[in-house]
Amino acid sequence: MFLRKEWCFLAKEKNPTFILELKLSTELWQTHILNTRFEIARKLYNTTLSYALKQLQRMKESKQYRQNIHEYRKYKSLLMKARTKKEEQLYKKELTVRKQTLNTLRKSHQLTKFSLHGVIAKHQRNYNTHIDSHTGQKIADAVCKSMEEALFKGNKAHFKKYGTLTSVEGKTNASGIRFKKEANTLYWLGLKLPVIIRENDLFSQECIANHRIKYCRIVKKVIRGKDVFYIQLVMAGIPPAKRINTTGEFRHKITPSGRVGIDIGTSTVAVSSKTEVFLQPLAPKIPQFDQEKRRLLRKLDRSKRSMNPYNFNEDGTIKPGVKLVWKRSKNYIKTLYQLKELYRKRSVYVKEQHSKIANHILRCGDEVYVEKMSFKGLAKRSKMTKHNKKGKLQSKKRFGTSIGSYAPALLISIINQKLGYSNKEIYKINTYTFKASQYNHITDTYQKKKLSMRWTAIAHHRIQRDLYSAFLIMNSNLDLKKTNRGLCKRTFDGFIKLHNKYIDGLKQQTEAFPSSMGIKKAN
Structure with missing residues (x-):
């Protein structure tokens, strides 16, 4: 039960935008605060998504929605089979009426971006020392996008598991998460995080000096088992051509016509x-990565079987129909982090x-x-x-x-x-x-x-x-x-x-x- 995104509001035309990613210099206590804020953001996302899914289900169960969606699909099919201009105009007019009704239903069930802003604001106030209102609204925007995927494309909306939310962002560079060019520092609700910019990094310096920052995004990455944070400056315009740091000459030639x-x-x-x-x-080096991946996966499988022998049948298959409890050894956890690092590389x-x-x-x-x-x-x-030549599948x-x-x-x-x-x-x-x-x-x-x-x-x-x-x-x-x-x-x-x-x-x-x-x- 899903629709094409034809009766949704049209998005505004986007201006040229590019992203400059720079590393943040964080101390241990600052890393702990950032991890806390990312976890709060994850909970706010899941809470808002839970409310939105319930509202979506109520809307789909309503008699008015089921009648209008049936009529919408009927006229959509008739429009494709229309033979005369008069029929085409009639079906388009009926479709417009159904679109307006479906949009009204969506608004009445609070399944719009601005409605979800109000929903998340009720919970964000409890954490206003960690999450500002603009960041909360951007979290609600992500929920709205997920709901549009579910409503218009038939995709399934998923909750965020622990540790899987890897970015938070603001709406402008004036409040909330903001970057100040003069100090090369990121400010966010009491946190002051220096941004690492090398002296010979001509590209980053030219971007910051000549382009307006629309908003900032903080990204969390796990590198060699440690949490590392980056700032992504979403900048207006076209990025400058990259230069050779030592000479200042352009790194790439101008693209010829042809x-x-x-x-x-x-x-x-x-x-x-x-x-x-x-x-x-x-x-070219992908086969080497895949070979190492297979080795680590075999190691994980051996560790899992040795720590959980009662979860397997005699033929080596996992016992079905029973909720199993899995034990993980320290070596298993260590190997798992090695596998994640390999995927990142x-x-x-x-x-x-x-x-x-x-x-x-x-x-x-x-x-x-x-x-x-x-x-x-x-x-x-x-x-x-x-079947192949030997008759096998x-x-x-x-x-x-x-x-x-x-x-x-x-x-x-x-x-x-x-x-x-x-x-x-x-x-x-x-x-x-x-x-x-x-x-x-x-x-x-x-x-x-x-x-x-x-x-x-x-x-x-x-x-x-x-x-x-x-x-x-x-x-x-x-x-x-x-x-x-x-x-x-x-x-x-x-x-x-x-x-x-x-x-x-x-x-x-x-x-x-x-x-x-x-x-x-x-x-």
């Missing part, structure tokens, strides 16, 4: 432009590698084309049941592990974010009509290929399949539905020269490449 095609896979990315082509894994490493690849891509051109892919769908298990697993490790969607979002600073965005082609992996621009035909086929023959040339797909994507039509065959023919000779030169260079390297790239080193 087309760039990206064929992104679950663990590799292929890029084609007029000046350069390249193919590389998204994060892997996340930081992946984001760093993706940022480098994004900068490399933007050095090739500012008109970026990529396939519109649903990585969430690729990560899901297959619904079809298939094939595994329904697809690319969930690979996508979870390499995070290809993150690379697309980073590129889109960087393009947004110059008021541009990625062009996403239609995957179903484009068929980049099947098309041959010389013969103007389509041919299905197995996933294991990493090379393709085009006009007597042996071409790496992903690089050729990136080349076709680069030469997309303006409607983003098919490749421009004429443009492909004009740029193909240049692409072949860049392709052969790059592949020869890869084969001379000593490092091993993923099998999905299809590159074999020269003997």
Whole structure:
């Protein structure tokens, strides 16, 4: 029982914004106070969410809501099937009436942002020495967002477990959580926390000097088993170009104008432009992180079984149907923290590698084309049941592990974010009509290929399949539905020269490449 977010109030248009994250210098007693405040914020979130969920259930059970939601869906369906303009106008008018009624119902059940501000204010007053009113309102905004996800998208709203709330923020830099540029200090209800800014950090100094701070956010991270706090300054405008600290020169060149095609896979990315082509894994050291993760998970499993032998059956499975009590040894807790630290390091490493690849891509051109892919769908298990040659059932697993490790969607979002600073965005082609992996621009035909086929023959040339797909994507039509065959023919000779030169260079390297790239080193 959920709706599209069409009868919700439209959000205001957002101005360009970026975030500057800096480390806070905290003493032990200040860390304890911050942890206390984060725990209070978590309880306020859960209390407000509990009230909102009860109100949502009451609204859904009301007769007026059920009647209006039924009518809304009926007219929505009729509008899609309308054949004449008169019918279309009639159904739109009826839909507008239902939207207004549903909005009124939502307001009457206090399921709006401002209503939840009043709800949380009653509890926030009891903790006004730790949580200010603006911070409390931002907590209520997070609850409101969670309720909108539940109401309009059918998602489930979850309570925050102990220790899982990792950030609190204010509304302005004038009161509550605020940062003063003159003293480089964060102020929050009696706490004065110095902000660490290195003398040669030109980027941070330029951001603080030339940009207005909209509001501040305090972020909690667990690094090597210790709580470390950071301040995120949410600043207005476009971030300045980064400079080399020693010389003051710009770190990256200005993005040239030109087309760039990206064929992104679950663990590799292929890029084609007029000046350069390249193919590389998204994060080369991920297998090392995964190997260490498997070792720690096996260690945790052995510890759990040795400490809780009565919770397992003779065949090693966990006893079902009974609420079990689990004992944790000191070594188990220590290993668990090691695993959490490994996840943190892997996340930081992946984001760093993706940022480098994004900068490399933007050095090739500012008109970026990529396939519109649903990585969430690729990560899901297959619904079809298939048998192999021996008659045994094939595994329904697809690319969930690979996508979870390499995070290809993150690379697309980073590129889109960087393009947004110059008021541009990625062009996403239609995957179903484009068929980049099947098309041959010389013969103007389509041919299905197995996933294991990493090379393709085009006009007597042996071409790496992903690089050729990136080349076709680069030469997309303006409607983003098919490749421009004429443009492909004009740029193909240049692409072949860049392709052969790059592949020869890869084969001379000593490092091993993923099998999905299809590159074999020269003997």
